[in-house]
Amino acid sequence: MSSLRDAHDFEQPCPIRDVLDRIGDQWSLLVLSTLESGTFRFNTLLREIGDISKQMLSRTLKQLEQDGFVTRTVYAEVPPRVEYTLTDLGRSFLQPMQHLVAWADENHRTIVDARAHYRASR
Amino acid sequence: MSSLRDAHDFEQPCPIRDVLDRIGDQWSLLVLSTLESGTFRFNTLLREIGDISKQMLSRTLKQLEQDGFVTRTVYAEVPPRVEYTLTDLGRSFLQPMQHLVAWADENHRTIVDARAHYRASR
DNA sequence: CGGTATCCTTATCGATACTG
């Protein structure tokens, strides 16, 4: 296993950078966590998330599909039905993310306080 | 502890979003992991990381300082000496990140393969 | 229904010159 520091390698594709690109964007993580509770159609997902535009949902799902986090299934019906669900990879990815969420919950106050203190000391 | 999904709350500052903003950018995580091995001066950090501009290093360090991940110490000397080091918060943050790095290492091949497969199926 | 294309705005990144 490489450390965070070792991951800084310019000569070849970097695992942690690929992962960060996927969670660093605005919507990927939210889409993944929404899909955690089951299979969704496009417009259902749109309503479920609420404040995402169909443009961004479309882009995000396509990326997640490309990287193997999400499966897209098209049913040959009229009107068309398309369903999205997590792959094993997508599901397994949410495990390490739980650690991060837990950390964020535990330490958010410290961060907020640090910001307030910083501003106060200007 | 809130789930990823619960963290999607538009009405108030979101812990996980604050954290993602910090790791989603280009340099924060790399700076933090570099500082893991000790205390560094500005220009040393610049050389150590190698491909970061002083502009970006400056901005990144300031953000990390604001959020309480990093301590900035100025020594009243000529020429000036400024040292950066991790706070307890900064150090503790790297713990959950190790899970993510481990996951990235284990699953990077699957992601790369998924991308290749996706492109092949166009 | 499930998208894509278009266009626009904003945020991020980066090089470089300059400063205390």
Next chain:
DNA sequence: CAGTATCGATAAGGATACCG
């Protein structure tokens, strides 16, 4: 030495009209 200011390039995000 340790930055900040300025400027330009590029990418990300978003509203909306259109399409199969």
